[in-house]
Amino acid sequence: MITPKHDNYLVRATAFDGKVRALAVNSTEAVRELARLQSTAPAASAALGRVATAALLLGSTLKKESHLVTVQVRGGGPVGTVLASANGRGEVRALVGNPRPAVPEMVDGKLNVPGVVGSTGRLTVIKDLGLREPYNSTVELVSGEIGRDFAYYFARSEQIPSAVGLGVFVDATGQVEAAGGYIIQLLGGLSDDEVETIEREVAALPHPTTMIRAGETPEDILTRVFHGSFRVLENTPVRFHCPCTRDRAERALILLGPAEIDAIMAQQAQRGHSDVTCEFCGANYRFTLDQLAALKN
Numbered sequence: 001m002i003t004p005k006h007d008n009y010l011v012r013a014t015a016f017d018g019k020v021r022a023l024a025v026n027s028t029e030a031v032r033e034l035a036r037l038q039s040t041a042p043a044a045s046a047a048l049g050r051v052a053t054a055a056l057l058l059g060s061t062l063k064k065e066s067h068l069v070t071v072q073v074r075g076g077g078p079v080g081t082v083l084a085s086a087n088g089r090g091e092v093r094a095l096v097g098n099p100r101p102a103v104p105e106m107v108d109g110k111l112n113v114p115g116v117v118g119s120t121g122r123l124t125v126i127k128d129l130g131l132r133e134p135y136n137s138t139v140e141l142v143s144g145e146i147g148r149d150f151a152y153y154f155a156r157s158e159q160i161p162s163a164v165g166l167g168v169f170v171d172a173t174g175q176v177e178a179a180g181g182y183i184i185q186l187l188g189g190l191s192d193d194e195v196e197t198i199e200r201e202v203a204a205l206p207h208p209t210t211m212i213r214a215g216e217t218p219e220d221i222l223t224r225v226f227h228g229s230f231r232v233l234e235n236t237p238v239r240f241h242c243p244c245t246r247d248r249a250e251r252a253l254i255l256l257g258p259a260e261i262d263a264i265m266a267q268q269a270q271r272g273h274s275d276v277t278c279e280f281c282g283a284n285y286r287f288t289l290d291q292l293a294a295l296k297n
């Protein structure tokens with residue numbers, strides 16, 4: 001089953017008179033592209049896709065489209081660091097330290113996400129809100145399965161009780177067939193009965209990719225929880241996008257300083273140029289020795 005491109009969007013909604021925030025996304029195409037760019041094996045694709053999907057969901061809560069959220073998961077497992085950045089326009093990029101860790105891909109019929117991520121590290125959320133200092137918060141990982149780790153992050157760091165579902169389904173050929181997720185947050189002021197109702201409906205939700213593979217939209221997922229009593233605030237297409245440019249590669253080189261640039265020039269004297277490759281998208285920016293020398297001033 002190939003999900004058409006137009007199905008890939010994120011819904012930001014509210015329910016119970018603003019006392020509940022509800023987010024749901026179909027991120028299939030973006031995650032498929034991330035897995036292709038990072039050449040990930042299935043379990044690493046799932047880890048990458050879950051973190052990227054969480055970043056997209058978090059990105060939709062930013063006040064301005066230009067604001068940026070970066071999620072960093074360091075679980076001590078063989079995949080290394082999983083990192084994803086998303087903005088309020090539904091654009092995401094992500095990478096993994098080791099795309100093909102040597103661990104079993106499946107455990108108990110599930111992609112071995114905790115096995116590649118590890119479960120003894122940290123989850124860090126960095127929000128760049130255009131201020132001098134970015135907002136930065138770190139919690140310990142509780143499972144390495146990502147969804148539960150984010151629920152813990154929201155409870156611990158933002159004091160918001162949240163249900164988080166994140167999923168990536170990889171087909172027999174290793175291609176990402178479905179990806180998506182939801183976050184339901186209780187913002188306060190709900191009665192015990194209301195909380196109980198929401199918790200019951202969320203607990204009854206099928207796995208995110210079960211719903212997406214069955215053709216359900218983000219609105220369909222929210223309908224399962226709120227039975228139509230929710231208000232969509234925003235509907236944003238989501239996609240992979242890397243904002244790297246030659247200018248930024250140049251600035252990164254300048255930041256290294258003259259001594260480091262000299263070292264690169266000495267190293268690359270024979271080839272006559274140095275390549276700066278973007279780790280996120282693979283774009284290559286070539287600098288000749290003359291161009292490098294000019295960056296020292």
Ligand SMILES: [Zn+2]
Nearest residue numbers: 242244278281
């Ligand atoms: Zn790039």
